[in-house]
Amino acid sequence: MQTNVSPLMTPKExxxxxxxxxxxxxAKKCRGEFPKGSTVKLFxxxxxxxxxxxxxxxxSTEPSF
Incomplete structure (x- = not known):
């Protein structure tokens, strides 16, 4: 991970x-397709x-051949 990068991302990011x-x-958030604990509701x-x-x-990365 890069330095000076926020640990939180907006939906747009x-x-x-x-x-x-x-x-x-x-839509994926509503369907629960993101990993458990990956979202935060802050303010x-x-x-x-x-x-x-x-x-x-x-x-999700497939192994190389």
């Missing part, structure tokens, strides 16, 4: 990072834990 639309990020705003999103990518 997650959408950009995962190359999804913001609507898809919200009425939905935020995502960067380490959990990065782990999601790591866990």
């Amino acid at each position: 997650v959408a950009t990072y995962l190359r999804l639309s913001i609507a898809t990020v919200y 009425g705003k939905l935020l995502f834990k960067r380490d959990k999103i990065e782990q999601l990518i790591e866990d």
